[in-house]
Amino acid sequence: MVKIEPFEVEQWMDLYETTPGVLNIAETCAASISVDDLVALCEDSNIPAPLDLSKKLTYGSIRGSDSLRDRLAALYSARSPSPLSKDNVLITQGAINANFLLLYTLVGPGDHVVCTHPTYQQLYSVPESLGAEVSLWKLRKEKKYVPDLDDLKTLVKENTKMIIINNPNNPTGATTPKSVLQALVEFANEKDIIILSDEVYRPLFHSVSPMDAEFPPSILNLGYSKTISTGSMSKAYSLAGIRCGWIASRDTSIIEAIATARDYTTISVSQLDDQVASYALSNSVMHALLGRNMKLAKTNVAILEDFIGENSGICSWVKPTGGTTALVKFENRSSGAVDDVQFCKDVLENTKVMFIPASKCFGSEFKGYVRIGFVCETPVLKEALQALGMYIRKTLT
Structure with a gap:
């Protein structure tokens, strides 16, 4: 029997996000949209609607439709001298299935995996459940949560099979810059180690200019x-409800191995999900959709920054540069860091504001920290922070 640790962040969300009247600033997706909203964003009225309801609902294209894989391959080919083929892309039921499937395929007993930490628990708990040894590559606040290659070199072993990163990072919102990524690739190449980069929040780099020399490529x-x-x-595309993700690699043997293993699991993705995803990634829709979400992220991170500044004696952070999440520390002026688990429960009970306790969901070293998902609808964030501000000024001073 496989032993796997409880997935703390998902269990917390499941337990509390349906609280009546909740002001949810725990959610990590950019504010979700409907299919009608998606159609309204389309800049070409001649493009057919995203769902062809006359199409028979067979298994569809097992690896994902040509249209969807072509569009994803084009995204990876941008700014690259070497175009990516659609055959190097495999469509899955969300990124959570993508990560599980590739770890299930590529990692097992006798392997060693290095994973950045903190990050989404799946990325280190699943390899452990599969019998691999896992070392955590700690991200440090004093380094602004950017991975340090010198730290990595002390962790890698002769049997290291994979290095796992998350860029932009959940929960810190930090981005790993181009120079660090390049150094990581050179190191892994020397050691013949696979790199998995969970890029589920890409391309939502709200505080890094694409013109910056350190702007992170895929x-x-x-x-x-x-x-x-x-x-x-x-996350970046606001369509969690279609459960559509992907795996991409320039190594076709990796894609083929994962595709073979998937025959035992989901076989294919729903044709309906595939159609909506393909529509959203069309040139006539994607730029408007990402523009909407980038504007939302920029607006909301500034609102959260103002909140932290106004309450600087109580809360602090390293300002995120990408993604939808921030790691914020709360302290009582007289007694230090809060018990973040109890604090989250008390805040929810007294204000209806919901966020995630970091010590429970990301490790005990994050006592006093909470994860805030700030790319929700702006009015929700404003209302939540107003209620939260009144509460902490009353209880933590």
């Missing part, structure tokens, strides 16, 4: 074939 575009990128329509 891990696939740095000249090393043994790299894997996973992503989904959930």
Whole structure:
């Protein structure tokens, strides 16, 4: 029997996100939209609606439709001297399935995996459940949660099979810059180690300019074939409800191995999900959709920054540069860091504001921290922070 740890962040969300009247600033998706909203964003009225209701609902294209895989391959080919083929993309049921499937395929007993931490628990708990040894590559606040290659070099062993990163990072919102990614790729290439980059929040780099020399490219575009990128329509594209994600790699043997293993699991993705995802990634829709979400992220991170500034004696952070999440520390002026688990429960009970306790969901070293998902609808964030501000000024001073 496989032993796997409880998935703390998902269990917390499941337990509390349906609380009546909740002001949810725990959610990590950019504010979700409907299919009608998606159609309204389309800049070409001649494009057919995203769902062809006359099409028979067979299994569809087992690896994902040509249209969807072509569009994803084009995203990875941008700014790259080497175009990616659609055959190097495999469609999955969300990024969570993408990550599980590739770990299930590539990692097992006798392997060693290095994973950045904190990050989404799946990325280190699943390898452990499969019998691999896992070392955590700690991200440090004093380094602004950017991975340190010197730290990595002390962790890698002769049997290290995979290095796992998450860029932009959940929960810190930190981005790993291009120079660090390039150094990581060079190191992994020397050691023949696979790199998995969970890029589910890409391309939502709200505080890094695309013109910046350190703007992070996808891990696939740095000249090393043994790299894997996973992503989904959930976070940066606001379409969690279609459960559509993907695995991309320039190493076709990796894609083929994962596709073979998937025959035992989901077989294919729903045709309906595939159609909506393909529509959303069309040139006539994608730019408007990402523009909407980038504006939302920029607006909301500024609102959260103002809140933290106004309550600087109580809360602090390293300002995120990408993604939808921030790691915020709360302290009582007289007694220090709060008990974040109890604090989250008390805040929810007294204000209806919901966020995630970091010590429970990301490790005991994050006592006093909470994860806030700030790319919700702006009025929700404003209302939540107003209620939260009144509560903490009353109880933590």
